[in-house]
Amino acid sequence: MKKVYLLLLKNRCVMNKKRKLNKKKLLLFFFMVVFLIMLILSAIKIISYIIDNKENKKIQEAIIEDSITVIEPIEEDQKIKYNIDFKSLKEQNSDTVAYLKVNNTNIDYIVVKGNDNSYYLKHNFEKKWNVSGWIFADYHNRFDESDKNIIIFGHNTRDGSMFGTLKNTLNENWYNNEENHKIVLVTEYGTYFYQVFSTYSIKPEDYYINTEFENNDDFDKFVKKLKSRSVYDFGIEVYGEDKILTLSSCIGDGSKRVVLHAKLIEM
DSSP states (O other): OHHHHHHHHHHHHHHHHHHHHHHHHHHHHHHHHHHHHHHHHHHHHHHHHHHHHHHHHHHHHHHHHHHHEEEOOOSOOOEEEEEEHHHHHHHHHHTEEEEEEEETTSOOOEOOSSSSGGGSSBTTSOOOTTTTTEEEEEEEOOOOSSEEEEEEEEBTTTTSSTTTGGGGGGSSHHTOOOOGGEEEEETTEEEEEEEEEEEEEEOOSSSSOOOOOHHHHHHHHHHHHHHHHHHOOOOOOOOOTTTEEEEEEEETTTTTTEEEEEEEEEE
């Protein structure tokens, strides 16, 4: 009887070991499947990102070739001229509002403006779904020369397209070069030159994307706050009656924003 009991006990131990082993195998199989799915999804995301960036690059190159003409000054007292074929661009995308160029960055884009600030986060100039989106203005802006603060957004892409190089403005070799301090914005109303007065990184907020101000004093307080944040003193005075341009993008893991502000100096 004792032998039978010991045999049963032994069999039970063997069964328990098998069950434990099967559980381990099942868990291992489960984790392998999850890892494989994650790997496939990551690969799809990377491939999609590369394809979308290539598509946007082709669109940008076509726009620059067909719709943008830059006339370099012949004499010292002449200014560089930008001729933008807005008629043709609006036929391609009626949301077209401007052309933007920032020296010593890859920012050289046509700017669009949607009905909100989310559509062009995931749609390109051709209004096709695209993870890199496009360069777009805040939907509150009017682009009729009445805006106190024109705000333009773009993704911080890894390949440096869109606003992927806006973070360069935080580097000494960028802001120590005065040639980089002038930004060009062209609209249907004319060509506008802005002088950079602040660049910094900050956690996401709504403060700097304010487009409406009660009066000049309110705006004056606003720009003083923006200047106080800058990583570099550009030595530019900004007053309540001035108008400014704001460029914004995410930085790092997306937990911060890189922001640049510039004052309208020439029209």
